[in-house]
Amino acid sequence: MSKNQEQEFVRLLEENQNIVHKICRLYTNDQDAHNDLFQEVTVQLWKAYPKFRGDSKFSTWMYRVALNTAITLYRKGKRRVQTQAYDSVEFKIELKEEDDEMMEQLTLLYGAIKQLNDIEKALVFLYLEDKNYKEISATLGISEVNARVKMNRIKTKLTNIINP
Structure with a gap:
């Protein structure tokens, strides 16, 4: 190089x-x-x-x-x-370095996300990074429709984890 x-x-x-x-x-x-x-x-x-x-x-x-x-x-x-x-x-x-208050909020969010499977974690991460579904699908190698469907299911799953 x-x-x-x-x-x-x-x-x-x-x-x-x-x-x-x-x-x-x-x-x-x-x-x-x-x-x-x-x-x-x-x-x-x-x-x-x-x-x-x-x-x-x-x-x-x-x-x-x-x-x-x-x-x-x-x-x-x-x-x-x-x-x-x-x-x-x-x-x-x-x-x-990250800000302490932000880190506390992120810790709570990451705690819920860690309960997801590997692909779900990756999809949530990209979504939280404000990636559009086209970028998410390109990064993960899935279709845009599949990314949208998975994300809707994950939102429901996270809601159930955070508010049992």
Whole structure:
């Protein structure tokens, strides 16, 4: 990867890192697992970046890679990500901190969302990120109609979880 590609990757990752943090929050239960999954997603993004053709927005591509990484790891029953040191990669990503009040509200929401299955979690996440059904269907590889039907069912399911 050229120095320009590396700098562009770092810039795009820094601008969009909240996507990865939110996915990590959905698929992990503690900070260590969150950090490990964030590292694994970052490594997978780094490895795949030279193949990114720009057919979609970087954020859409990033959602797909991050969700696929999280779902694959947790479907296999791995609760901890196996990590490696990547000394050859010389960049650091600055962690953006979240506001405490917002974090409390998100914790309640994520608690309900964690009770959903993997695909439902991914769909809710994209919906909460204000993605339209066309973007959701492209990211998840399902039809727009299927995305709409699933989202309506998930809304009912979440309502029943939050208000039993």
